[in-house]
Amino acid sequence: MEINKGILLESGTNELEMVEFSIGQNKFGINVIKVKEIINPVAITQIPHSHQNVEGIIELRGEVLPVVNVAAALGFPPSANPELDKFIVAEFNKQKVVFHVHSVTQIHRISWDQIEKPSDMYQGTDSQVIGVVKINSEMVLLLDFEKIVVEINPDSGINVGQIKKLGKRERSSKKLVVAEDSPLLRKLLSDTLGEAGYEQVEFFENGRDALSYLESVIEAGKDVADVVQLVITDIEMPQMDGHHLTKRIKDDSQLAKLPVIIFSSLITDDLRHKGQMVGADGQVSKPEIAELVLLIDELIL
Numbered sequence: 131m132e133i134n135k136g137i138l139l140e141s142g143t144n145e146l147e148m149v150e151f152s153i154g155q156n157k158f159g160i161n162v163i164k165v166k167e168i169i170n171p172v173a174i175t176q177i178p179h180s181h182q183n184v185e186g187i188i189e190l191r192g193e194v195l196p197v198v199n200v201a202a203a204l205g206f207p208p209s210a211n212p213e214l215d216k217f218i219v220a221e222f223n224k225q226k227v228v229f230h231v232h233s234v235t236q237i238h239r240i241s242w243d244q245i246e247k248p249s250d251m252y253q254g255t256d257s258q259v260i261g262v263v264k265i266n267s268e269m270v271l272l273l274d275f276e277k278i279v280v281e282i283n284p285d286s287g288i289n290v291g292q293i294k295k296l297g298k299r300e301r302s303s304k305k306l307v308v309a310e311d312s313p314l315l316r317k318l319l320s321d322t323l324g325e326a327g328y329e330q331v332e333f334f335e336n337g338r339d340a341l342s343y344l345e346s347v348i349e350a351g352k353d354v355a356d357v358v359q360l361v362i363t364d365i366e367m368p369q370m371d372g373h374h375l376t377k378r379i380k381d382d383s384q385l386a387k388l389p390v391i392i393f394s395s396l397i398t399d400d401l402r403h404k405g406q407m408v409g410a411d412g413q414v415s416k417p418e419i420a421e422l423v424l425l426i427d428e429l430i431l
Contacts, residue, residue, distance in 0.1 A: 141404040142377030144370055148238050148263075150270055151218065151231040153201050154210070157270040158231075159238075159263070161366060163396050164275065166219045166226070168234050171212075181282045185230060190219065197228045203278050204258060220275065222395040223286060223416055227279060238265055245272060245368040247311065247335060260311055261368045274312060276395050276416070288318040292420035293325045301327035304430060308333050309340040309363040309375060310393075315416075319362075326423045332358075336367040337375030348384050358388065359430045362422070365394040373408050380409035389429040393422055 147162035174186040174197055185197040197217070201208060209215050209232045218229040245261035261272035280287040306328055310316050316333050323331050334340040340361065347357050361379065363372035372392050379385045389411040397405070397415035405413045411429055414422045 141407040142373045144242050144374035145239060146242060146366075146371065148240060148270070148272070149218070149234060150236050150238060150265070151216070151234045153204060153206050153232050156206070157235075157265075157268055158200075159270050159272045160218065160220065160229075160275060161272075161396075162237060163401060164220045164222050166221050169217045169219060171215050171217055171230070183278075183282055188217075188228060190228075193226065195219070195226050195228050197230055198278065198282065199230050200273075200278070201230075201232065203281075221398065223276060223279070224398075225279075225286065227275075229275070238270075240265070242367065242371045242374070243338075243369050247368045260366070277312070277314060280314075286417065288315070288322055288417040288419045293322050293423060296326065296420065296423065299327035301427075301431075302329045304328060304359045305330040305332065305357065306426070307331075307340055307343065307358050307361045309335075309337050309361070309367060309372065311335050311364060311367040315364075319419075322419050323423070326426075328423075328426070337363060337370030337372055337378075339369075341370065341375055341378055344379070344385055344388070354385055354388055360389045360391065360426055362391050362393050362426075365392060365396050373404055376405070376410050377408040391422065391425055391429070 148159040149162055149165055150157055150159050172188050174188055176186040183199055183203045185199050187194050187196055214233045216231055216234045218231055220227050220229060240263060245263045248259050248262055258274045258277050259271045260274040263270050263272065308319055308331055310319060310333065320331060334343060344354060347354050363375050365372040372394060376390045376392065379388055379390055391412040391414060392405045392410045393414050393416060395416045397413045402413055412425045414425060
């Protein structure tokens with residue numbers, strides 16, 4: 131099954147297309163942008179002493195790719211009907227991964243404002259769920275695939291060591307606004323940006339809250355440039371995504387000069403044009419934190 135990513139031609143609409151799949155009786159979703167194709171399962175070569183959530187590797191068109199058992203990663207039982215299982219071939223964070231799921235049902239076009247942030251009451255600190263959306267009277271959970279991969283391979287995440295190589299820096303007079311829905315990544319960004327000398331960082335869980343903050347600065351009669359020097363945003367966030375946030379900033383005459391960097395696992399050569407269409411001043415793929423810091427320096431120093 132080939133995935134057509136040309137359906138959403140316009141960037142910044144605050145919409146996404148989501149592939150719905152199942153693990154047991156539970157419905158989950160993955161952003162179409164991450165998906166290269168969906169295939170029937172093929173023979174897997176097991177790797178001795180591999181991570182418990184990694185089934186092994188497969189060869190696909192000359193590439194050797196790891197296969198992640200999503201049921202195992204979520205703590206769910208194996209498939210009751212393995213003949214219906216599917217492999218979702220995904221690409222993000224500059225790497226390709228195959229996700230073994232129990233079935234793939236359909237693709238939904240939805241708005242990010244339909245996706246609710248998981249409640250702290252049931253989410254827990256180790257949850258892989260980043261959003262909940264109600265579709266046809268059923269709950270579909272949007273999974274944090276980046277976290278699933280980082281738990282298997284911690285080296286694929288943000289590395290503070292990259293920043294230490296830049297040496298001692300003084301950036302305490304600069305204030306940054308960061309829109310990032312993942313608590314884990316907010317903590318890592320706080321640590322790494324602090325290490326880089328950027329001690330004044332205001333974090334928001336989604337683009338809507340970040341935009342509200344910027345608009346409140348204007349409403350208070352302040353010059354935004356005196357309060358905030360730069361915005362960093364993820365793309366995938368409940369309520370308002372990073373592309374729409376960037377578009378709203380660049381379409382506002384009082385905010386337009388504020389530099390915006392999109393820092394996301396979805397920055398690829400094929401998708402970079404989406405950030406350009408909404409006026410982003412820079413785009414950096416996670417987890418390249420050193421590249422992000424150098425771009426911040428370039429834009430505001």
